[in-house]
Amino acid sequence: MEASVTSLYAGLTGLLFLVLSYRVVKNRVRAKVGLGAGEDPGLERAIRVQGNLAEYAPIVLVLMLVTESVGGSPWLLHTTGSLFLLARIFHAIGLSSRSGPSGGRKVGTAATWLVLLVLSLAAIAYGL
Numbered sequence: 440m441e442a443s444v445t446s447l448y449a450g451l452t453g454l455l456f457l458v459l460s461y462r463v464v465k466n467r468v469r470a471k472v473g474l475g476a477g478e479d480p481g482l483e484r485a486i487r488v489q490g491n492l493a494e495y496a497p498i499v500l501v502l503m504l505v506t507e508s509v510g511g512s513p514w515l516l517h518t519t520g521s522l523f524l525l526a527r528i529f530h531a532i533g534l535s536s537r538s539g540p541s542g543g544r545k546v547g548t549a550a551t552w553l554v555l556l557v558l559s560l561a562a563i564a565y566g567l
Contacts, residue, residue, distance in 0.1 A: 444513055445503045448520035452496050455527060459489040462535075488531045495551055499523050502558035509565040519554045526550030 463485045470479040499519075507516055526547045533543025 443507065444516040444520065445500060445507050448503060448516075448524065449500050451520075451524055452492070452500065452527075455524065455531075456489070456492055456496070459485070459492060459531060463489050484535055488534050491530065491534070492527050495523075495527070495555070499551075499554060499558065502555070502562050506558060506561045506565060511561055511565060515557075515561060519558055522550055523554045526554065 463482070466479070466482040466485045467473065470477055470482045472479060472482055503516055503520060526549075528547070529543040530547025530551065531543075533541035533545070533547060536543070
């Protein structure tokens with residue numbers, strides 16, 4: 440049985456999501472907020488960092504899986520998978536430090552969009 444590139448990045452993304460989820464819970468306990476963010480800026484940022492990963496990860500992983508399933512290049516999959524994880528880490532660090540613009544947030548967003556664009560075009564190309 441051949442190893443799946445997508446399963447590697449799905450697992451690593453899951454671990455990152457677990458870390459970000461822990462940060463939400465830790466902030467909830469600190470702020471004594473059971474639902475929503477209350478009016479706590481730290482909790483609100485932690486929720487958005489986690490939510491942002493939850494918004495992008497499914498489509499990126501689906502595109503990786505589709506591309507892999509039709510014989511997509513392992514090099515392409517490893518490159519986009521690694522870049523996606525690094526982008527989400529940069530974004531998480533940037534948004535966790537401040538609500539406004541930050542270098543990490545800008546780099547993370549741009550790199551995530553690049554991964555989304557490349558994988559979308561690859562899926563279309565392999566589909567044709």
